[in-house]
Amino acid sequence: MSSLRAKIQDVFNEPACEQNRGKNAKARKEGCSKPLTPGAAAGGCAFDGAKIVLQPITDVAHLIHAPLACEGNSWDNRGAASSGPTLWRTSFTTDLTELDVVMGQGERKLFKAIREIKEAYGPPAIFVYPTCVTALIGDDIEAVCKRAAEKFGLPVVPVNAPGFVGSKNLGNKLAGEALLEHVIGTVEPDDAGLYDINILGEFNLAGEFWLVKPLLDRLGIRVRACIPGDARYFDIACAHRARAAMMVCSTALINLASQMEQRWDIPFFEGSFYGITDTSEALRQISQLLVKKGADPEILGRTEALIAEEEAIAWKKLAAYRPRLEGKRVLLNTGGVKSWSVVHALMEIGIEIVGTSVKKSTVEDKERIKQILKDDNHIFEQMAARELFAMLSEHKADILLSGGRTQFIALKAKTPWLDINQERQHPYAGYDGMVELVRQIDLAIHSPIWCQVREPAPWDCQPAVREELPRTKSETATLHAVQKFAGTTADDLGEC
The missing domain is CATH 3.40.50.1980 (Nitrogenase molybdenum iron protein domain)
Structure with a gap:
């Protein structure tokens, strides 16, 4: 247990975290x-x-x-x-x-x-x-x-x-x-090259990394190891021979990226494959890091050509959704890299962000959100279920993007909901993933079910007043007998 305790303290002493470097030694060991x-x-x-x-x-x-x-x-x-x-x-x-x-x-x-x-x-x-x-x-x-x-x-x-x-x-x-x-460094590969990279913190949820990998293949960039999404043991064991790395989720594996940079001189940057702009920027930074590590500078030109081609295709596909979604309001209840990268991605097509949760985000993530939204009032450290329900019930958002645990709050408030966390069924990474995300938002918001569930229930509607038909002698006698037995009059009972 003593070795485990020492390991935990080492994990909290994270040199790659800018905020952690500013603390004193005691506060640094306590972590964030x-x-x-x-x-x-x-x-x-x-x-x-x-x-x-x-x-x-x-x-x-x-x-x-x-x-x-x-x-x-x-x-x-x-x-x-x-x-x-x-x-x-x-x-x-x-x-x-x-x-x-x-x-x-x-x-x-x-x-x-x-x-x-x-x-x-x-x-x-x-x-x-x-x-x-x-x-x-x-x-x-x-x-x-x-x-x-x-x-x-x-x-x-x-x-x-x-x-x-x-x-x-x-x-x-x-x-x-x-x-x-x-594991890492236990196997020496016989095919190490100048265009090998690692992708860290990518989980290949719903197979979304498969939308990004073909872009890297077209640039001649090989993913030596994607940790952990769709990984193989041998690839991870050889990961120390990569030339550069991209950190997708710093909250999870920033210690892995910083240690690999210290031990094997593998530079890394934090980026995102969510959204058109962020995907393009990630491709640029990967190419730039490879050039700094000895790759041919001509890859920079090929990267820009690929970006221009893919962006044109993606924007053409998104043009059909812009009139239907521009001005729509989205509430995000997520964390980590999605708290800023998805915000940026949605704002690119004219969607308004009315709020985003930063419960599981790093300090750097929060700073990115502030720069994108330019308003701290849209940032929530933590939103209780009651507050979330009240916001949706008052129609302050047209759709909620979150994980499965809050879907029932949205459904109870009769508000469209889309799963964007780890249980999601659709891939949202890369250029094609951005188009798919917008398509799913459009389907959710414009589903005809919401018009139906928002209508008053049949039992809440006032029934139409029925014209009183004349009673027969037997019906009148029966009514009087019932009134006499109950000790009431017709005036007490009102219209029957």
């Missing part, structure tokens, strides 16, 4: 995130964060050394996609029981599970994740992994991020530390 309150792990614990970062490595077996519920509650929590191997879709756990804990059988059971996975699947590597239970009972995960690697002849990587050590964001960073310590 709030401590995790026991029993209140909403948003994810450290184990969940580590699993999110590493599970998209598609050809690796991910083994959870814990009771069954730890794996069941964390499995498949991101819609990452694979172009090949499907082993990552198989769930592995040691299924630790109370008897195993009492009898001290945890390490033996873990070793046996590693052997069974090796014999049945033959993966290039096995990642082992301890959780709160196995960390608290003192199972020596690193010793078991080291012994198993020697015995079975394959890498067995301990991912030391039990849930109780902190938040999901800390787990993201501890996963990056595991890759630095046990």
